[in-house]
Amino acid sequence: MRIVLLGAPGSGKGTQAKRLKVDLGIAHISTGDLLRAAVKAGTSLGLKAKAVMESGQLVSDGIVLGLLEERLAQSDTKPGFVLDGYPRNLAQANALDGLLARVGQPLDAVVKLNVPDAAIVKRCEIRFEQEHRADDNPETVRKRLAVYAEQTAPVADFYAQRGLLTEIDGVGDIDAIGDRVLAALRARG
Numbered sequence: 001m002r003i004v005l006l007g008a009p010g011s012g013k014g015t016q017a018k019r020l021k022v023d024l025g026i027a028h029i030s031t032g033d034l035l036r037a038a039v040k041a042g043t044s045l046g047l048k049a050k051a052v053m054e055s056g057q058l059v060s061d062g063i064v065l066g067l068l069e070e071r072l073a074q075s076d077t078k079p080g081f082v083l084d085g086y087p088r089n090l091a092q093a094n095a096l097d098g099l100l101a102r103v104g105q106p107l108d109a110v111v112k113l114n115v116p117d118a119a120i121v122k123r124c125e126i127r128f129e130q131e132h133r134a135d136d137n138p139e140t141v142r143k144r145l146a147v148y149a150e151q152t153a154p155v156a157d158f159y160a161q162r163g164l165l166t167e168i169d170g171v172g173d174i175d176a177i178g179d180r181v182l183a184a185l186r187a188r189g
């Protein structure tokens with residue numbers, strides 16, 4: 001199954017994507033993780049991405065698409081994948097459409113996790129204390145939420161128009177949210 005998980009930063013996409021990987025036997029592809037690995041490895045791409053990520057802005061579409069194409073070429077994506085953090089704007093949604101159409105592997109479903117901003121801010125505060133992610137500091141979280149509202153929120157409409165979107169209540173117990181996600185996917189066959 002080929003799935004996109006949508007939702008604001010801190011909405012639980014990573015947590016739910018990890019569960020789907022296990023439950024459905026598909027690859028988990030987080031563009032944020034791919035970028036953080038490039039930053040850590042000190043590649044030229046990572047050096048370009050670092051400051052942009054720390055400011056809470058989006059890394060350029062070309063850089064992220066390159067990383068994604070490379071990742072999708074790996075064999076563990078054959079049974080399917082869950083995309084976490086991509087697409088983040090309409091240009092990326094169109095690029096993904098083209099990429100998947102070329103390989104004859106269109107998306108099966110898009111699941112959006114709905115979490116109110118106040119809960120997001122709280123979750124990111126906790127993650128900042130636990131994981132020390134520079135972009136989880138309260139000021140950058142506000143910036144990331146603004147970028148999400150402006151650039152990523154329209155992506156949900158893009159998929160709704162194609163009949164692919166299901167929205168899920170992303171507040172509450174992690175297992176209960178996971179069950180809702182699975183039920184939504186099963187309902188799509």
Ligand code: AMP
Binds near residue numbers: 054
């Ligand atoms: P995430 O872990 O998905 O919250 O991503 C962390 C940061 O990586 C984001 O705030 C962006 O700076 C960058 N990033 C991740 N995915 C993308 C993407 N699809 N397009 C542009 N930038 C991205």
